[in-house]
Amino acid sequence: MNLQAILDDIVATLRPELGRSGKVADYIPALARVPADQFGIALRTADGQEVASGDSATPFSIQSVSKLFSLTLGVRALDEKLWERIGREPSGNPFNSLVQLEREQGVPRNPFINAGAIAVADRLLSVGDGLDDLLAFLRSLTGETITVDEEVAASEAATGFRNVALANFMKSFGKIDNDIPAVLDVYFRQCAIRMDCRQLARAAAFLCRDGVHPLQRTEVLGVRQARRINALMLTCGTYDAAGEFAFRIGLPCKSGVGGAIVAVVPDELTVCVWSPALDATGNSVLGMRALELFVARTGMSVF
Ligand code: DON
Numbered sequence: 001m002n003l004q005a006i007l008d009d010i011v012a013t014l015r016p017e018l019g020r021s022g023k024v025a026d027y028i029p030a031l032a033r034v035p036a037d038q039f040g041i042a043l044r045t046a047d048g049q050e051v052a053s054g055d056s057a058t059p060f061s062i063q064s065v066s067k068l069f070s071l072t073l074g075v076r077a078l079d080e081k082l083w084e085r086i087g088r089e090p091s092g093n094p095f096n097s098l099v100q101l102e103r104e105q106g107v108p109r110n111p112f113i114n115a116g117a118i119a120v121a122d123r124l125l126s127v128g129d130g131l132d133d134l135l136a137f138l139r140s141l142t143g144e145t146i147t148v149d150e151e152v153a154a155s156e157a158a159t160g161f162r163n164v165a166l167a168n169f170m171k172s173f174g175k176i177d178n179d180i181p182a183v184l185d186v187y188f189r190q191c192a193i194r195m196d197c198r199q200l201a202r203a204a205a206f207l208c209r210d211g212v213h214p215l216q217r218t219e220v221l222g223v224r225q226a227r228r229i230n231a232l233m234l235t236c237g238t239y240d241a242a243g244e245f246a247f248r249i250g251l252p253c254k255s256g257v258g259g260a261i262v263a264v265v266p267d268e269l270t271v272c273v274w275s276p277a278l279d280a281t282g283n284s285v286l287g288m289r290a291l292e293l294f295v296a297r298t299g300m301s302v303f
Helices: 003-017 063-084 099-103 114-127 131-142 150-159 161-172 180-191 197-208 223-236 239-248 285-298
Strands: 040-045 050-054 193-195 253-255 260-265 269-274
Touching (some): 003 050, 003 285, 063 114, 063 131, 114 161, 114 180, 131 193, 131 197, 150 180, 161 180, 180 193, 193 197, 197 223, 197 260, 223 253, 260 285
Antiparallel strands (some): 040 269, 253 260
16 A cells, blocks of 8 residues: 555645634634644554655644543553543543533543543652653654643643633542642643654554554553553544544544644554644544545545
């Protein structure tokens, strides 16, 4: 299969659509001014081949895609114990919703909604250095320098009233151990990490290799742990659009409001698409279209 030709063809097919539909995240100025007419795609195969097309080397705010890597660190450090305070069911609600949390006594439905990721950040602070561990992990997975966009991080903190509410709400149920400002600092800064499609495809490649590190022979996660992360991506990785993603794409995916979506084809490859304009659920419009084209042209699916 000529993967380069497939990616180039997806870029050519979507180019006329750039900037036509969806809306760039505008809750902070640093994201609102990102030009909508950008599209990148990159993949890394299980045997280490890397292929890319379009704006694949343009860095962006990874936002909620960071939840994939913080969850991986949490599973690595705590394994089953992580699930004492975090569920594994789709929420069927927007990623920043508060209502479910009250009904379910401060236990977030899953680690990919904001409340779940804040709970994971709390656990990472209890077992290690929080954000420093996450950055070191991403540097190890990519072999490259990975940094936080300080302007985005400061704006996340200045405007993240709902996340402050979610964290305090969980604390009121005794489900957060560390100080709220420290926990939120990890969460806001992880959202503000900057990476490009190429780096994200490489960093998430352990998920198509049953947990084996993309650049080393070491284990990032055990086989069962890696498969479970893929299961969570399929059922919860794109919030209340997870059903639509499974229906239209049929791969485990994790999205972020920076416009990135990471998708995994187990035993084959990991692909990252990026285009900043989002639909109403916070998922990249052209990213989703690109993944549909990708599975149609490669025949790849978990089903
Ligand atoms: O925490 C927030 O609400 C933002 N930083 C958005 C994170 C995100 O990407 C959620 N979903 N797509």
